[in-house]
Amino acid sequence: ADTLRLAVIPGDGIGQEVTAEALKVLTAVLGAQGEQVATTEYDLGARLYHRTGETLPDSVLEEVRGHDAILLGAVGDPSVPSGVLERGLLLKLRFALDHYVNLRPSKLYPGVATPLGQPGEIDFVVVREGTEGPYVGNGGALRVGTPHEIATEVSVNTAFGVERVVRDAFARAAARPRRKLTLVHKHNVLVHAGHLWRRTVEAVHAEFPDVSVDYLHVDAATIFLVTDPARFDVIVTDNLFGDILTDLAAAVTGGIGLAASGNVNPDRTAPSMFEPVHGSAPDIAGQQLADPTAAVLSVSLMLEHLGRTGAAARVDAAVTADLARRAAGEVGGRSTAAVGDALAAAAVA
Amino acid sequence: ADTLRLAVIPGDGIGQEVTAEALKVLTAVLGAQGEQVATTEYDLGARLYHRTGETLPDSVLEEVRGHDAILLGAVGDPSVPSGVLERGLLLKLRFALDHYVNLRPSKLYPGVATPLGQPGEIDFVVVREGTEGPYVGNGGALRVGTPHEIATEVSVNTAFGVERVVRDAFARAAARPRRKLTLVHKHNVLVHAGHLWRRTVEAVHAEFPDVSVDYLHVDAATIFLVTDPARFDVIVTDNLFGDILTDLAAAVTGGIGLAASGNVNPDRTAPSMFEPVHGSAPDIAGQQLADPTAAVLSVSLMLEHLGRTGAAARVDAAVTADLARRAAGEVGGRSTAAVGDALAAAAVA
Ligand SMILES: CC(C)[C@H](C(=O)O)[C@@H](O)C(=O)O
Ligand SMILES: CC(C)[C@H](C(=O)O)[C@@H](O)C(=O)O
Numbered sequence: 001a002d003t004l005r006l007a008v009i010p011g012d013g014i015g016q017e018v019t020a021e022a023l024k025v026l027t028a029v030l031g032a033q034g035e036q037v038a039t040t041e042y043d044l045g046a047r048l049y050h051r052t053g054e055t056l057p058d059s060v061l062e063e064v065r066g067h068d069a070i071l072l073g074a075v076g077d078p079s080v081p082s083g084v085l086e087r088g089l090l091l092k093l094r095f096a097l098d099h100y101v102n103l104r105p106s107k108l109y110p111g112v113a114t115p116l117g118q119p120g121e122i123d124f125v126v127v128r129e130g131t132e133g134p135y136v137g138n139g140g141a142l143r144v145g146t147p148h149e150i151a152t153e154v155s156v157n158t159a160f161g162v163e164r165v166v167r168d169a170f171a172r173a174a175a176r177p178r179r180k181l182t183l184v185h186k187h188n189v190l191v192h193a194g195h196l197w198r199r200t201v202e203a204v205h206a207e208f209p210d211v212s213v214d215y216l217h218v219d220a221a222t223i224f225l226v227t228d229p230a231r232f233d234v235i236v237t238d239n240l241f242g243d244i245l246t247d248l249a250a251a252v253t254g255g256i257g258l259a260a261s262g263n264v265n266p267d268r269t270a271p272s273m274f275e276p277v278h279g280s281a282p283d284i285a286g287q288q289l290a291d292p293t294a295a296v297l298s299v300s301l302m303l304e305h306l307g308r309t310g311a312a313a314r315v316d317a318a319v320t321a322d323l324a325r326r327a328a329g330e331v332g333g334r335s336t337a338a339v340g341d342a343l344a345a346a347a348v349a
Numbered sequence: 350a351d352t353l354r355l356a357v358i359p360g361d362g363i364g365q366e367v368t369a370e371a372l373k374v375l376t377a378v379l380g381a382q383g384e385q386v387a388t389t390e391y392d393l394g395a396r397l398y399h400r401t402g403e404t405l406p407d408s409v410l411e412e413v414r415g416h417d418a419i420l421l422g423a424v425g426d427p428s429v430p431s432g433v434l435e436r437g438l439l440l441k442l443r444f445a446l447d448h449y450v451n452l453r454p455s456k457l458y459p460g461v462a463t464p465l466g467q468p469g470e471i472d473f474v475v476v477r478e479g480t481e482g483p484y485v486g487n488g489g490a491l492r493v494g495t496p497h498e499i500a501t502e503v504s505v506n507t508a509f510g511v512e513r514v515v516r517d518a519f520a521r522a523a524a525r526p527r528r529k530l531t532l533v534h535k536h537n538v539l540v541h542a543g544h545l546w547r548r549t550v551e552a553v554h555a556e557f558p559d560v561s562v563d564y565l566h567v568d569a570a571t572i573f574l575v576t577d578p579a580r581f582d583v584i585v586t587d588n589l590f591g592d593i594l595t596d597l598a599a600a601v602t603g604g605i606g607l608a609a610s611g612n613v614n615p616d617r618t619a620p621s622m623f624e625p626v627h628g629s630a631p632d633i634a635g636q637q638l639a640d641p642t643a644a645v646l647s648v649s650l651m652l653e654h655l656g657r658t659g660a661a662a663r664v665d666a667a668v669t670a671d672l673a674r675r676a677a678g679e680v681g682g683r684s685t686a687a688v689g690d691a692l693a694a695a696a697v698a
Contacts, residue, residue: 076537082547083540091538115575117466134483134504134539141541145548149508151541155483159498186589188425189440190483191432192490192500198431199494219596226464226575226600240535244593247568251575 003036004306007067007271009093012045012085013280014290014336015073021292021340022071025318026299028344029311040067044089046077055088061096069302070097070273073295074280087137094130097270099263100161101168102130102239103301104246104277106229109320111327112254120230122253127169127234128242130263132161133193135239157193157238162200168266169236170208179211180233184221184241197238222248229253250277257290258323260297262305272305274298288335293319296343311347318346352385353655356416356620358442361394361434362629363639363685364422370641370689371420374667375648377693378660389416393438395426404437410445418651419446419622422644423629436486443479446619448612449510450517451479451588452650453595453626455578458669460676461603469579471602476518476583477591479612481510482542484588506542506587511549517615518585519557528560529582533570533590546587567593574598599626606639607672609646611654621654623647637684642668645692660696667695 006026010019027037042060049055064070075090094102108114108122138154173181183201187194198215205213216224218241224231225248237245250259259277276294284290297319303312322343325331331342355375359368376386391409398404413419424439443451457463457471487503522530532550536543547564554562565573567590573580574597586594599608608626625643633639646668652661671692674680680691 082537082543086537087540115466116464118464134502139504139539139541141545143508144545147508147512149545151506151545153483153504153506153539153542155488155502155504157500157502159492159496163496186592188431188435189589189592190488190502191436192488193502194431196490196493196498196500219592222571222593222597223600223605226597227604240538243535243538243568244571248571248575248597251572255576256572 003038004030004069005067006037006039007064007070008039008041009044009070010041010073011075011280012077013074013282013285015045015075015280017286017288017290017336018276018292018295019071019073021336021343022295022299024340025296025315025344025347026071026303029303029314029347030308032348033311045075045085046080049080049085055085056092061092064093065097065270067271069271069306071299071302072273072275074276074278076280078282091135091137093273094263097263097273098265098267099130099273100165101262101264101266102128102242103262103264104128104242104249105260105301106246106249106253108253109258109323111324112258114252114254116226116229116252119252120228122229124229124232124249125172125234126242126246126249127165127172127236128246129161129165129237129239131239132157133239155190155193155238155240157196159196159200162197163204166197166200166204166236167207169234170204170211173211173234174208176233178233181211181213182221182232182235183213183215184218184235184237184245185215186218186241188217193238201236218244221245225249225252246277256294258293258297260294260301262298262301264305272302274302288337290336292336292340293322293343296340314347315343318343321346352387353379353418354416355386355388356413356419357388357390358393358419359390359422360424360629361426362423362631362634364394364424364629366635366637366639366685367625367641367644368420368422370685370692371644371648373689374645374664374693374696375420375651378652378663378696379657381697382660394424394434395429398429398434404434405441410441413442414446414619416620418620418655420648420651421622421624423625423627425629427631440484440486442622443612446612446622447614447616448479448622449514450611450613450615451477451591452611452613453477453591453598454609454650455595455598455602457602458607458672460673461607463601463603465575465578465601468601469577471578473578473581473598474521474583475591475595475598476514476521476585477595478510478514478586478588481506482588504539504542504587504589506545508545508549511546512553515546515549515553515585516556518583519553519560522560522583523557525582527582530560530562531570531581531584532562532564533567533584533586533594534564535567535590537566542587550585570594571597574601595626605643607642607646609643609650611647611650613654621651623651637686639685641685641689642671642692645689663696664692667692670695
């Protein structure tokens with residue numbers, strides 16, 4: 001039987017609790033088909049930072065590389081200055097491991113409450129670029145703290161970086177029934193980056209003639225996400241716009257308690273990393289109040305990426321059924337662990 | 350009697366039609382109090398560009414400066430390359446006339462349909478910075494059209510620029526009943542610009558101790574805009590985040606057909622400019638299908654800015670009543686001009 005070598009980074013706050021449940025489901029569903037999970041847990045995040053001042057030691061990064069995949073909980077704590085863990089741990093992993101496809105599906109599961117009055121059928125996926133754009137950490141500040149301070153942030157976009165994520169998004173669109181790709185950018189203002197994205201989508205389109213393509217400015221895209229989310233199939237966009245759109249998409253499909261993501265390296269030159277979209281929620285941490293569903297759905301994305309398609313589908317079906325039971329009022333008020341137990345049991349039933 | 354000297358730039362598409370109605374209402378409401386409106390109309394936009402290749406001739410910009418205010422319709426046409434009119438006309442006006450406060454109120458008027466199931470009471474204003482950030486046009490591209498292309502966009506933020514807009518936002522918050530200011534940025538990733546914004550809000554807060562302040566990352570802000578928009582009172586944010594948030598805010602309060610904006614120069618070193626948030630909508634242009642309400646509400650913002658508080662309130666009341674009549678099914682299917690007629694009549698009734 002195969003053994004899946006998994007690096008686990010529970011991280012901060014509720015990351016700990018939801019990761020435990022995600023692992024429970026993963027172990028159960030793979031165990032049922034005779035596979036083992038060998039986990040290496042890394043204690044990264046606020047605790048390590050306070051103990052050593054480090055966020056991601058080079059030796060740890062090298063060790064992590066030796067795994068088949070990474071499961072991450074959440075990163076961030078009010079005791080650590082803003083940006084330190086985000087840039088030093090989460091983004092460092094995404095960049096170092098070349099997670100250029102940040103995959104974020106948005107689906108309104110049956111029965112799930114949404115803030116929209118008439119949501120329609122929502123089932124799309126955002127392919128967010130993960131290694132470029134305004135996230136590169138290129139910028140700086142001069143005369144800090146004086147009336148003459150100037151601070152810059154540079155969005156860096158390359159043909160290499162844009163083309164590979166656009167091609168990935170086209171391939172995903174081509175494999176879906178609706179075969180529709182929407183580019184979201186702001187090329188009427190960010191003309192240099194925007195036109196690179198636009199020309200790249202036009203060029204790669206020639207390889208995928210069956211996919212229909214349209215374009216929305218990011219501001220208009222937020223409108224459609226609340227007035228007509230059913231119009232979207234696959235969205236491809238840059239790192240920052242993708243960050244914004246996927247939180248909004250999570251909100252309209254029932255909240256970030258359900259939103260899963262994969263930081264994917266499609267070339268498999270390094271392990272991909274799967275994490276819930278939600279943060280560390282320090283206010284409710286350690287109280288078994290967090291919903292582990294987003295982490296569990298991230299496991300489903302991981303299984304899909306690793307070719308365990310059947311297991312992925314079983315996890316997704318377990319979540320779908322559990323959400324329906326919640327909607328019917330059959331379950332509720334459960335602890336984080338109780339939800340994990342139920343999902344693990346359902347995934348192998 | 351006073352005469353208001355108004356520069357009018359109808360621009361492209363439905364900009365023409367909605368500006369005519371906004372002027373109709375303005376003339377009526379000021380006329381009723383014995384004031385004249387002297388308009389100078391400037392034919393800028395796609396037509397001028399195709400005729401001369403120019404977007405905003407220096408001589409026109411100088412002439413425009415000699416007015417008390419500017420009324421703008423909409424800018425943009427598919428026949429003109431993306432970015433040319435936006436950067437060469439609209440943004441050039443905002444930057445040249447130092448419109449550093451881009452004021453965008455969001456209010457859910459009684460009876461207006463919203464995509465949200467339970468919207469609550471929505472009444473907030475976004476103070477969007479208008480002269481800095483990723484909109485400065487600082488950036489470029491290298492090896493364009495080759496596999497080695499690199500395109501950058503630089504967000505430029507200065508203490509001078511951030512402080513003045515933050516102070517304006519605090520003053521607006523202090524004058525509102527709830528006295529609440531929310532800073533929206535992304536300082537866990539855009540650390541240089543984000544920390545400048547954060548420190549500035551902290552510093553200026555000392556001048557406005559009665560105002561309560563909180564902070565949201567831009568991604569989280571989009572969630573609250575659909576799950577709990579009533580939580581917002583005054584939002585202060587950068588140019589690009591403000592662009593995104595205000596379209597979303599318009600969507601949840603009944604659509605961009607109702608969203609007004611003011612590009613305000615609070616120091617009054619140049620005329621301020623008032624425009625609907627919506628675009629030129631070339632698909633419905635020239636057919637009297639556009640709703641002029643956003644343009645009319647922009648006139649209300651203009652009147653407020655010019656100290657014509659009573660007239661501003663009458664325009665707002667006319668719109669409120671008209672929207673209630675629409676909700677009651679008493680009116681509907683009207684042409685752009687018919688809506689303008691009704692609003693003008695109601696504003697002087
Ligand atoms: C925590 C933060 C750095 C991160 C991001 O901006 O990418 C988060 O918001 C996300 O969406 O995964
Ligand atoms: C047309 C465009 C340049 C403009 C902007 O991005 O500011 C518009 O979207 C707006 O919000 O006024």
